[in-house]
């Protein structure tokens with residue numbers, strides 16, 4: 524089935540500006556799961572600018588599959604309860620540029636690489652940026668991934684999180700510069 | 710890498726060079742002319758440009774490489790699911806969140822969220838935030854010495870209906886000064902955050918009001934380099950939406966972007 528021509532011009536994006544915090548904040552927004560729930564992992568990192576300085580007025584959103592690879596379809600990302608997994612979270616950066624989520628390790632179909640879809644927004648960033656945060660395990664699936672396999676090794680490294688000794692995930696986002704994160708268009 | 714100390718965001722708000730408006734306007738004109746030349750030479754340029762130094766705080770914060778084109782997969786083809794569970798009806802009326810009435814021009818802002826093929830984006834979340842009628846944000850880091858309004862916070866949420874329609878009742882925001890350059894003022898605007906039918910369609914933008922004299926002077930508005938794209942962010946006064954003895958009405962329709970993969974209804978992997 525062919526996709527018909529698009530008939531409408533998309534509305535262009537704009538920066539979130541400096542004063543988004545009270546507009547887009549909600550209760551437990553970075554707790555996709557309860558921090559003490561079994562299987563909860565901490566996904567944390569720093570948003571950095573082209574000079575390597577932390578970006579203290581950014582926010583990051585993630586949307587991830589459940590551990591079995593299913594895409595969450597449950598409502599309630601803005602009214603958290605203690606049992607519904609919505610897969611969606613939002614985290615502001617702190618004054619030292621750090622963001623944190625408590626969530627689950629996403630799963631994937633057999634042979635496919637597991638990742639979080641992620642979006643970063645910041646004052647000074649004229650439009651939002653899409654990226655992915657891949658889990659570092661399953662080297663064969665990462666090597667076969669259509670996006671990662673098309674990238675140079677240095678670029679690929681910007682999309683793969685690091686697993687800490689505690690089982691958490693560490694992942695920095697560099698808006699600009701030498702190890703600039705690979706950002707996506709669809 | 711050198712270690713950078715944490716810094717409070719408000720310390721970063723003032724651009725160091727404090728150029729004049731005349732210099733910034735000349736930069737905007739030159740940037741737009743360059744973009745037109747590049748497009749005429751066959752380059753495809755996105756509606757909002759990341760590399761727009763007239764917006765000073767973008768200089769170290771924009772990506773320098775082209776975005777990598779990729780086929781969306783799994784979660785990217787879905788959106789987080791929202792419903793009335795997530796948002797109370799009262800959250801769409803920004804004029805009733807306090808004991809008294811906020812000051813300013815009461816305004817109804819309503820529109821339809823669709824995809825690029827005109828299909829409604831139903832049951833999705835729209836968030837707005839804005840300054841009050843004096844141009845002051847309630848945000849603690851806003852240091853503009855205009856009055857706060859004890860009856861106005863300036864944040865709202867709504868869930869689109871089956872036709873993709875949303876409606877907010879609010880107060881028309883005032884323009885406000887910022888520190889991008891000397892005597893810099895933002896045209897009055899409402900910030901919008903919209904979830905589409907897929908995560909790839911996520912949109913954060915700003916809605917403006919017709920006839921604002923600050924349009925040509927504002928580097929943020931002009932990061933959108935084509936005039937017709939800038940025009941699409943200006944709400945349209947709609948007398949049929951204006952409510953007698955009550956509120957003026959503006960229409961602001963929103964189109965979330967493709968991609969082609971979103972034309973197909975995705976198989977529901979969650980069920």
Ligand SMILES: [Fe+2]
Pocket residue numbers: 540542840898900
């Ligand atoms: Fe603003």
